[in-house]
Amino acid sequence: MSLEHLYVDSNGDTAEFPRFYCQQEEKLAKLQHVLSGMKRGSKRYERQKHKIAKLHEKIAAQRRDFLDKLSYNLAYHYDVICIEDLNMHAMAQSLHLGKSVMDVGWGMFTRMLEYKCKRFGHTLVKVDQWYASSKTCCHCGAKKDDLALSDRLYVCPVCGNIIDRDWQAAINIKEEGLRLYHQEQAA
Ligand SMILES: [Zn+2]
Numbered sequence: 001m002s003l004e005h006l007y008v009d010s011n012g013d014t015a016e017f018p019r020f021y022c023q024q025e026e027k028l029a030k031l032q033h034v035l036s037g038m039k040r041g042s043k044r045y046e047r048q049k050h051k052i053a054k055l056h057e058k059i060a061a062q063r064r065d066f067l068d069k070l071s072y073n074l075a076y077h078y079d080v081i082c083i084e085d086l087n088m089h090a091m092a093q094s095l096h097l098g099k100s101v102m103d104v105g106w107g108m109f110t111r112m113l114e115y116k117c118k119r120f121g122h123t124l125v126k127v128d129q130w131y132a133s134s135k136t137c138c139h140c141g142a143k144k145d146d147l148a149l150s151d152r153l154y155v156c157p158v159c160g161n162i163i164d165r166d167w168q169a170a171i172n173i174k175e176e177g178l179r180l181y182h183q184e185q186a187a
Contacts, residue, residue, distance in 0.1 A: 001106050008166035010174040024059050067109045075116035082177020085126035125177040134169035137161050
């Protein structure tokens with residue numbers, strides 16, 4: 001999971017919500033702004049509220065549809081998918097990220113991945129959320145404990161490796177996930 005994109009994978013590729021989705025979100029914000037200037041309980045207020053509820057539903061349906069297709073594609077094409085097992089509620093609270101992170105539907109996305117992988121006989125490996133995925137150099141294994149969330153770039157003090165933090169995290173999650181997978185297979 002990435003704060004800037006929906007996710008970054010171990011190839012360095014990102015997944016984004018489509019543009020229409022962002023436009024709808026802007027429209028929703030505008031409608032809500034208009035509502036805040038209306039007299040509570042008036043006919044116009046109720047009409048506006050209804051309009052907002054409708055748009056909310058539409059956005060939720062579009063999000064579900066988008067995540068459904070994306071997870072289908074991933075589950076279909078890959079035998080093993082490794083993701084970080086995130087506790088979104090705890091994360092949003094501790095980072096004061098509020099609603100936006102919850103809103104991207106990460107929880108919904110991972111649940112979809114899970115049952116679709118099962119359907120195709122593929123494996124979803126969840127890597128422990130406390131595994132130091134973004135703090136470990138994917139090149140030499142050195143650990144950098146003082147990496148701040150605002151540091152978007154990882155610069156390794158030991159080997160000089162410079163890489164996008166989310167990309168590095170994805171590479172480490174894949175390595176750790178495959179290690180767990182092979183361990184399970186051997187058992
Ligand atoms: Zn290094």
